[in-house]
Amino acid sequence: MPPSDPYAGERLKHSHFHERQAPMNLRDAWSSWNGFKFADYYYDETYEYFCIRNTCGTYDICPMQKYMIEGPDALAMLNRMVTRDLRKLGVNRVTYVCWCTDSGRMIDDGTIFRLGEERFMLTCGSPSLAWLRKSSLGFDELSITEYTEDFAALSLQGPTSFAVLKRMGLEAVGELKPFGIMHLPFNGSSLMISRTGFTGDLGYELWIEPSQALPLWDALYSAGEDYGIHPYGEAATNMARMESAFIMPDMEFNEALKTINFEYDQTPLELNLGWLVDFKKPHFNGRAALLEQKKRGPKRMLVKLDIEGNKPADGSILYSNKRCSKEIGYVTSGMWSPAVKANIALAMVDTDALQGEIWAEVYYERELRHRHKVARCTPKDKPFWAPARARQTPPGDY
Amino acid sequence: MSTYDTIVIGAGHNGLICATLLAKAGQRVLVLEASDSQGGLAASREFHPGFHASVAQSFYALPANLIKDLDLAKHGFELADSCLHTIALSPDEAPIIIGDESVSGVSADDASAYQTYRRQLKTFSAALAPFWEKTMPGIGGNSLKELLTFAHMGLKLRMLGKDDMLEFLRVASLPMRDLVDEHFKSEALKAALCWDGIVGSKLAPRSPNQAVLTLLNRMAGAHAGQHSLPAGGVAAFVSALGAAAQAAGVEIRLGTAVKQVLIEGDEDGQRCRGVVLTSGETVNAAKVVSSADPKTTFLKLVGTPYLEIEFSNRIRRLRCDGFVAKLHLALKGRPQFTGVSTPDGRIILAPSMDAIEFAFDDAKYGDSSEHPVMEILIPSLHQPDLAPAGQHVLSAQVMYVPAHPEGGWTEERRQALREKLMAVLERYAPGIGELTLGMELLTPADLETQYHVSGGHWHHAEPAIDQLLMMRPTYEAAQYRTPIEGLYLCGAGAHPGGDLSGNPGRNAAREILA
Ligand SMILES: Cc1cc2nc3c(=O)[nH]c(=O)nc-3n(C[C@H](O)[C@H](O)[C@H](O)COP(=O)(O)OP(=O)(O)OC[C@H]3O[C@@H](n4cnc5c(N)ncnc54)[C@H](O)[C@@H]3O)c2cc1C
Numbered sequence: 001m002p003p004s005d006p007y008a009g010e011r012l013k014h015s016h017f018h019e020r021q022a023p024m025n026l027r028d029a030w031s032s033w034n035g036f037k038f039a040d041y042y043y044d045e046t047y048e049y050f051c052i053r054n055t056c057g058t059y060d061i062c063p064m065q066k067y068m069i070e071g072p073d074a075l076a077m078l079n080r081m082v083t084r085d086l087r088k089l090g091v092n093r094v095t096y097v098c099w100c101t102d103s104g105r106m107i108d109d110g111t112i113f114r115l116g117e118e119r120f121m122l123t124c125g126s127p128s129l130a131w132l133r134k135s136s137l138g139f140d141e142l143s144i145t146e147y148t149e150d151f152a153a154l155s156l157q158g159p160t161s162f163a164v165l166k167r168m169g170l171e172a173v174g175e176l177k178p179f180g181i182m183h184l185p186f187n188g189s190s191l192m193i194s195r196t197g198f199t200g201d202l203g204y205e206l207w208i209e210p211s212q213a214l215p216l217w218d219a220l221y222s223a224g225e226d227y228g229i230h231p232y233g234e235a236a237t238n239m240a241r242m243e244s245a246f247i248m249p250d251m252e253f254n255e256a257l258k259t260i261n262f263e264y265d266q267t268p269l270e271l272n273l274g275w276l277v278d279f280k281k282p283h284f285n286g287r288a289a290l291l292e293q294k295k296r297g298p299k300r301m302l303v304k305l306d307i308e309g310n311k312p313a314d315g316s317i318l319y320s321n322k323r324c325s326k327e328i329g330y331v332t333s334g335m336w337s338p339a340v341k342a343n344i345a346l347a348m349v350d351t352d353a354l355q356g357e358i359w360a361e362v363y364y365e366r367e368l369r370h371r372h373k374v375a376r377c378t379p380k381d382k383p384f385w386a387p388a389r390a391r392q393t394p395p396g397d398y
Numbered sequence: 399m400s401t402y403d404t405i406v407i408g409a410g411h412n413g414l415i416c417a418t419l420l421a422k423a424g425q426r427v428l429v430l431e432a433s434d435s436q437g438g439l440a441a442s443r444e445f446h447p448g449f450h451a452s453v454a455q456s457f458y459a460l461p462a463n464l465i466k467d468l469d470l471a472k473h474g475f476e477l478a479d480s481c482l483h484t485i486a487l488s489p490d491e492a493p494i495i496i497g498d499e500s501v502s503g504v505s506a507d508d509a510s511a512y513q514t515y516r517r518q519l520k521t522f523s524a525a526l527a528p529f530w531e532k533t534m535p536g537i538g539g540n541s542l543k544e545l546l547t548f549a550h551m552g553l554k555l556r557m558l559g560k561d562d563m564l565e566f567l568r569v570a571s572l573p574m575r576d577l578v579d580e581h582f583k584s585e586a587l588k589a590a591l592c593w594d595g596i597v598g599s600k601l602a603p604r605s606p607n608q609a610v611l612t613l614l615n616r617m618a619g620a621h622a623g624q625h626s627l628p629a630g631g632v633a634a635f636v637s638a639l640g641a642a643a644q645a646a647g648v649e650i651r652l653g654t655a656v657k658q659v660l661i662e663g664d665e666d667g668q669r670c671r672g673v674v675l676t677s678g679e680t681v682n683a684a685k686v687v688s689s690a691d692p693k694t695t696f697l698k699l700v701g702t703p704y705l706e707i708e709f710s711n712r713i714r715r716l717r718c719d720g721f722v723a724k725l726h727l728a729l730k731g732r733p734q735f736t737g738v739s740t741p742d743g744r745i746i747l748a749p750s751m752d753a754i755e756f757a758f759d760d761a762k763y764g765d766s767s768e769h770p771v772m773e774i775l776i777p778s779l780h781q782p783d784l785a786p787a788g789q790h791v792l793s794a795q796v797m798y799v800p801a802h803p804e805g806g807w808t809e810e811r812r813q814a815l816r817e818k819l820m821a822v823l824e825r826y827a828p829g830i831g832e833l834t835l836g837m838e839l840l841t842p843a844d845l846e847t848q849y850h851v852s853g854g855h856w857h858h859a860e861p862a863i864d865q866l867l868m869m870r871p872t873y874e875a876a877q878y879r880t881p882i883e884g885l886y887l888c889g890a891g892a893h894p895g896g897d898l899s900g901n902p903g904r905n906a907a908r909e910i911l912a
Binding site: 076080081101131135138139279285286287288291 | 664
């Protein structure tokens with residue numbers, strides 16, 4: 001018998017793609033996500049970012065939480081839980097959703113896949129089984145199954161992603177519209193492909209039974225060899241999502257069920273996700289509280305800022321004047337965007353200060369000398385990065 | 399199709415009181431009651447041919463002003479002038495007779511301590527009185543009205559004076575045992591005095607929680623919480639309430655169970671529109687007030703799909719299992735309790751606080767008490783029409799009997815309990831078995847099915863600190879309003895809780911009319 005491992009319970013799990021990903025993690029840059037060993041980056045975060053924007057890359061979404069909600073009550077239960085109207089979601093379509101506490105504070109965001117009339121898959125960043133169970137009280141005709149490890153799931157993002165799939169013999173995917181789902185045969189199994197992702201670019205998410213994980217990987221990498229395919233980690237994802245102005249837990253929002261201080265969490269309205277909140281629906285969790293907030297107007301809002309200069313404003317405090325005498329908010333995440341060639345940021349700003357000037361006090365360093373400067377910020381309406389190719393159907397063959 | 403301003407679910411005393419007050423204010427009110435008789439847990443039923451009894455057997459929490467407000471005297475009900483004394487029996491000692499201000503059968507020290515004890519409790523009870531007849535302020539609410547309620551309650555407490563106020567804060571959360579231990583020596587006296595703090599709750603003398611608050615709440619009734627039973631008994635109260643309701647124009651439909659609260663939803667949200675009956679009939683009304691317990695109201699009649707998720711789960715978690723069973727005996731003659739000349743008081747069969755505590759332990763772990771303790775009344779001595787001439791009814795509250803014992807209420811388990819109860823009675827009233835013509839045992843499970851109360855709970859929901867005051871039955875429904883527009887609560891599950899006090903019904907009506 002091998003000596004038993006005293007830390008067995010503490011060790012990180014390996015994703016279905018680990019066998020292929022581990023050797024490619026040249027820097028051993030691992031962190032963790034939901035108990036899985038998870039790459040921050042494989043080689044270099046900027047390089048991986050450029051793969052997403054110029055060629056294509058794969059991102060392991062095995063650790064992302066997945067739940068199958070099935071049965072005659074599934075639609076009603078989910079529709080009461082999330083703020084959007086799921087009755088409008090067709091079979092084989094995906095939608096971005098968020099869900100809130102009774103008081104309208106956002107618990108998490110995620111996507112719902114309608115796989116059948118009475119079959120839905122919810123995916124999200126953090127474990128949500130307890131909340132799903134609470135939400136299903138009184139909806140007796142449904143089952144909720146944890147599905148996280150039952151799918152080998154990989155995100156394939158970037159302009160050449162379609163070309164790679166085509167080379168694999170999956171050209172039918174060309175017909176798939178954004179947020180659509182398709183099932184195609186692969187290696188004697190069924191591959192589910194959704195045109196979804198977290199990069200704001202052309203891209204797909206691939207879902208297959210775990211035993212097919214490595215064959216799928218090998219097929220992708222062999223087809224993608226000439227198309228610049230490369231695995232990317234959390235760091236590159238974070239850059240891409242910031243350019244697309246997608247929010248991130250622990251950056252833009254605190255999951256409400258984990259927030260300790262009163263109202264240190266956020267509502268969807270504060271996060272500029274008002275478009276996700278369908279007040280025409282007679283009831284959904286948090287509706288009354290959100291309606292109240294809508295009437296009064298949220299005190300602060302998430303905004304997109306274009307900041308002068310090139311020093312990332314990550315963590316900066318925002319002021320209403322250049323003298324920095326009145327605080328009006330803070331930057332939640334910021335970076336120099338190579339694709340847009342701009343100094344971009346997402347920030348929480350007091351609503352009543354949005355009409356006036358916004359200045360960021362930016363701290364930076366040059367060869368260990370710490371400095372700061374005050375930079376003018378300009379709010380932007382549109383995501384910083386939203387290329388037409390992301391929506392084009394059939395997609396271009398780059 | 400007729401429509402009403404308000405539909406009241408349940409013709410228990412709170413439902414009737416609420417309905418009457420609404421009708422008096424000019425509303426068209428319909429009361430729908432599942433049972434064939436009105437009164438809820440206070441309804442009188444024939445449990446053996448010619449013998450009648452009600453689950454609630456005496457008054458102690460009923461405020462005198464309610465009787466005046468509803469003009470119940472005109473409809474045949476008045477409080478008794480005098481109270482029932484409490485008789486504490488123990489097998490080997492002389493009975494202890496407890497009155498409002500004096501006690502006999504104990505040492506001179508205990509007798510004088512009793513006066514101090516009652517005086518102090520009455521002071522506290524008076525200071526707390528505004529709590530029971532008012533709507534609790536909402537948590538986090540800071541409307542002027544709510545602030546004033548707080549201020550008013552605070553002021554009343556402050557008027558106690560510093561010493562009394564500090565003393566109140568000290569004793570408010572004591573277990574009953576610690577409270578009475580501070581004053582008395584006699585075990586049987588202490589056991590009897592514990593009773594009114596704990597009966598109806600999942601509490602024993604040693605349990606910390608709300609026993610003292612419950613006692614003080616009950617003492618806000620007429621006669622400072624002393625039990626009483628007027629001529630006509632509990633039945634007269636219920637029929638007077640029914641008559642007052644009808645005189646005010648309330649329509650009452652018995653044998654009409656509500657299956658569902660009708661909720662309408664559109665772009666403007668949800669609101670209550672009436673009810674659907676088990677017959678399938680729909681009755682419309684702008685407002686619905688439920689005196690059914692909170693679990694029944696929200697989980698069965700409304701349904702969680704219409705509610706918020708955290709709220710629904712708080713209701714699901716409400717502790718609603720009762721621990722008091724009811725025993726009714728049909729007796730062919732007057733029972734003789736050893737040492738008691740006339741058993742016309744309220745008899746407590748609990749020789750010591752430990753006897754209660756150990757009885758509780760059995761139930762705590764899932765079974766009925768091996769040695770049950772009880773409170774007994776012979777109501778037919780006060781209200782002869784409960785039994786044929788010369789015959790009597792014994793009515794007893796039995797602690798502790800779980801609602802859902804492991805393995806369920808089999809006939810075997812019931813029979814074992816009946817035998818245990820008769821054995822206890824036989825010890826104190828030899829020959830009572832011989833007198834017994836018939837018997838009805840109502841476990842909490844029976845109360846649940848026959849009286850439509852979740853868990854058969856005395857208070858509809860355990861009145862523990864986390865389910866009391868501004869958290870009764872839970873926050874966001876603690877001001878009689880509920881998260882559903884137009885739906886209100888008015889039963890024992892609402893503030894301030896159970897007992898025949900009428901406070902939930904009266905407070906709810908005021909809130910609805912506000
Ligand atoms: C064993 C026991 C002994 C007690 N003894 C005493 C005592 O001696 N003195 C005292 O003051 N208190 C006593 N109590 C407490 C007291 O009886 C109750 O707290 C009080 O009666 C509650 O009144 P209520 O009107 O709020 O509810 P209830 O009396 O329970 O009335 C609720 C009514 O709603 C009806 N209902 C429920 N669901 C529906 C539906 N779907 N459709 C239509 N109708 C419905 C029920 O049938 C019931 O009639 C006792 C309680 C118990 C359990």
